[in-house]
Amino acid sequence: MTRALDLFFSLIGLIAGLPVLLVLFIIGLFDTGSPIFRQERVGRNQQPFTLVKFRTMSKDTASVASHLASTSSITKFGHFLRRTKLDELPQLWNVLIGEMSLVGPRPGLFNQQELTAAREKHGVYNLRPGITGLAQVNEIDMSTPEKLAEVDAEMIRTMSLKNYFKYIFMTVAGKGSGDRVK
Template sequence: MFRVLDIILSLSGLILGMPVLLLITLIGVFDTGSPIFCQQRVGRNKQPFTLVKFRTMKVDTASVATHLADRASITAFGAFLRRTKLDELPQLWNVLIGDMSLVGPRPGLFNQAELTAARESLGIYDVRPGITGLAQVNQIDMSTPQLLAEWDHRMIQRLSLKHYFRYLLLTVIGQGAGDRVR
C-alpha cells in the first residue's frame, strides 16, 4: 500500500513541481555551478544507492553528515533551500525508482558507523529509507545516532496510513528543523 502511494505521490510531485525544479536548477547553476548533489547512502538491506538533492553547500565541501559540516560551507541560496526543505525535492526521483519511500528513516552515510550499528541492531534496514519520518518532524537528527535509531524503530513499528500522511503534512508545513549544522 505504501509503495503504491509513494509512486503516485512522487510522480505527481515531479510532474507538478517541474517548473519549481527547473527554476531551482537554474538558480543553482549561478549559485554553485553544480546545482545537483549526488551521494552514496545506506539503503534498504544496507545496499548502497545514490541519493539526489539540490546542492546547498559549496562544491568542494567534504562528504560528511550535515551535523559535522561547517556552516560557512552553506551558500545563501542553499540556506534558503534547507529552510524551506526544497533541497529534498529531487529525492522524489529516488522514491519513484524505489530506492526510497516518502516516509521512512533518513538514509545515512556509510561512514556513520555508530548510526549504522544502532540501526542494524533494531532492524531499520529492513525498510526503504525515507525523505521524512517521525524523527524528522520531532527535530531528531543524525547527531544523536542511538536516539535517532530508536525513533526510527518506533516509527516503523507504528507506521499506518494515518501516520504516513501526518508525517508528510508536518514536513510540508515546516515541522522539524532538519539536520543541525555546526
C-alpha cells in the same frame, strides 16, 4: 500500500513540480555551478544507492554528515533551500525508482558506523529510507545516532496509513528543521 502511494505522489510531485525544479536548478547553476548533489547512502538492507538533492553547500565541502559540516559551507541559496526543505525535492526521483519512500528513516552515510550499527540493532534497514519521518518532524538528527535509531524503530512499529500522511503533512507544514549544521 505505501509503495503505491509513493509511486503516485512522487510521479505527481515530479510532474507538477517540474517548473519549480527547473527554476531551482537554474538558480543553483548561478549559486554553485553544480546544482545537483549526488551522494552514496545506506539504503534498504544496507544496500548502497545514490541520493539526489539540490546542492546547498559549496562544491568542495567534505562528504560528511550535516552535523559535522561547517555552517560556512552553506551558500546563501543553500540556506533558503534548507529552510524551505526544497533541497529534498529531487529525492522524489529516488522514491519513484524504488530506492526510497516518502516516509521512512533518513538514509545515512556509510562512514557513520555508530548510526549504522544502532539502526542494524533496531531492524531499521528492513524498510526503505525516506524523505521524512518521525525523527525529522521531531528535530532528531544524525548527531544522536542511538536516539535516532530508536525513534526510527518506533516509527516502523507504529507505521500506519494515518501516520504516513501525518508525517508528510507535518513536513510540508514546516515541522522540523532538518539536520543541524555546526
